[in-house]
Amino acid sequence: MTPATQVVVIGGGQAGLAAGYHLRRAGVEFVILDAQPLPGGAWQHTWDSLRLFSPAAYSSLPGRLMPTQPGELYPDAAHVVGYLTDYEQRYDLPVQRPVHVEGVHRDGTCLRIETDTGAWQADAVISATGTWSRPFLPAVPGRRDYRGEQLHTVDYRSPREFAGKRVIVVGGGNSGAQIAADLADQTDLTWVTQREPRFLPDEIDGRVLFDVATARRRALDEGRVDSGGVASLGDIVAVPPVRAARDAGLLKAEPMFTRLTTTGAEWADGTRSEADAIIWCTGFRPALSPLAPLGLRGHRCHIATDGTRALDEPRVHLLGYGDWTGPASATLIGVGRPAREAARQVADLLS
Template sequence: PSAEVIGGYFAEYEDAFDLRVHRPVEVSAVREGPGGRLRAETSEGVWAPRALINATGTWDRPFWPRYPGQESFLGRQLHTADYPGPQEFAGRRVVVVGGGTSAVQHLMEVAEVAAATTWVTRRPPLFRAGPFDEARGREAVARVEERVRRGLPPQSVVSVTGLPMTAAMERARAAGVLDRLPMFDRITPNGVTWADGRGVDADVIVWATGFRAAIDHLAPLRLREPGGGIRVEGTRAVRDPRVHLVGYGPSASTIGANRAGREAVREIRSLLAEPGDGPTGGPRDRHVDSPSQHAIAAAV
C-alpha cells in the first residue's frame, strides 16, 4: 500500500536533493508585504518571499454538508477522512453519503460486515466502462482547467471522470449493494427520512462528501473571483502572479501536481529574473523573524 512507502520515498527525495524542508509549520496568513514582497505569517515566524507556491491541497479540509436534524442523530457520524476500516461497522446499519470513488469503496467494504447499508447521492452516479486512457485523462483535465480559468471552484474528481466500473463493483451491483437512493431531506434521531415519507433506520452515517481546497490562509490577498474560486492560468493566480497554486483544480492529483510543480518553478524563475530587484535586492521586513526568502512553498 502506498501509505506504507510514500513517506519513506519523500524522505529519501529530500535527502538526495538537500531540500531544506521545515516541519511542522502552520501558515496562518499570507498578505501583502513590504517592497512588493509577500508576508507569510507562520508558526515559525514571518517570511517575506517574492513568490509563493501554495501546495496545500485539500486533505486537511473535509467537507461536511448540513442537513436538518443533523444534531439530533443518536448514532455515530464520521467523515471518510476519519474512516477506521470496515471492522468498526460490524452488525451496524450504515448510511453512506456521496457519489465518489471513496464512497463506493467504503460502501463495498462496509457491506461485507454491516447488518445493512444504504447508499445516498445527490445525483445519479455515472459509471464509466473501459480504461481511463490518455485521451480521457486530457479531456478531464481540460474540463477542470476551464472552470478555474473562469474563477469557479473546482468540482469533485468524479464529476469529470465518472466512476470506473471494476469487477468488484460489478459484483457489488449485482448483489444490490450499489442500489442508490436520492439525497434524504432530514436526519432523525434514529436514521434519515425523505419528503415522500420514506425512511431508513441507521446506527452510523458515513459522509463520503469529499474535500475543499485549503486556501483560507490566502484570504488577505483577495484572490477569489465573484464565482467563489481563484482564477488560475496554468498554476499562476491571475490576480497575483507571485502566487502559484499546485494541488488546486487540474493539479489536484499526484500526477497533476508533479507536472504543475515544474510549470510553477519555470514561471517563478522567470519572475525572479525580472529586472528591478536582484537576488538580494528589495527591502527586508524589519519584523521578519526568519531569513527573507526568494520563494517559499507552503504546505499545511
C-alpha cells in the same frame, strides 16, 4: 531576524514536492513549509483499503518513477507514503515540519509568511495545501439533531469499526463508492447518492482519466468545443473492490434523503431508515486560509487564476487543487506539468 528565501512553498504533500523538484531544476532558492509532522501528505490519513486508480508506473512525480508494490497492481496508501518519503530524501528537498502557515501578507516588495514558528520573507509563494484538511459537510435539515455517529471521509479507517451496525454512506463519487464497497458485507448498509451512480467502464483507470483531462484542457485553450472531460465518462472508477461489490449486487444506491431524524434518515415519500452511523463522502474545499490576508477571493470565494498564477497577485501560484489549477493537478501523475509551469513562471518573475 526574519529568514528570507526566494520562494516559500506551503504544503509538503505531492504538489509541494513536485514544485520543489522543478524549483530546484530552475535554480531557485526555496523552502517547503509542511504542517504534517511526517512526510507523505494526506496519504498518511486515508482509510486502510484505499488503492490508487493507476499502476505505480502511471502514478509518479516528475523525475522518479514510483516502484511497483509486490503483489499489487494498484498500490496502497502506505506504499505512496513510502514513495513520497523517498522522493523528498532523494532530491534533498528543504522541507521544514511541522510548520503551520497562518497567513501570507504583502510587505513592501516582498511577501511575509507568518507561521506558528515565526515569519518568513519571500519574493513568491506557491500554495500547495490541497483539500484534505477542509472536508465539506452539506447543510442537510436535521443534521445537528441526529444522535448517532457522524463522520466524514477523512475520519473513516476500517469496516471493523462498524461491523454489524446500520450505516448510511452519503456520496456518489469515488470515495463514497469505495467506502460503501468496504462496508457492504460487514454492515447493514444504505448507500445514498444525489443521482444514479455512474461507473466508468471497467477498463478505465487513472491513466485514461489523466489523458482525457489533458485533452479537454488543450481543447479549451485552443477554443474548440468542450468535450466534458472526465465528467462525461462517469463519476466512479471501477477499481477491483468496487467492481466486485457492484457485480455481487451489494452497491445499490438509494436517492438522497430529505432530512435526518434523531435516529436516522427520512425520504420525501415518508420512508425512514434507522442508522447507527452516517459517513459523509461529500467532498472537500481548497484549504486556502493562509492566503486570506491577500484578499484574492472573488465570486463564490474562488481565486481567479491564469494556469496556476493568481490573477490579482502574480507572486502567488496555486498548485494541486484540481482542474482549475492544471489538468488532473490533484493527482500524482497530473501535478508534474503544472508544477513545472509554476516553477518556470516564478523563475521568470524573479529574473
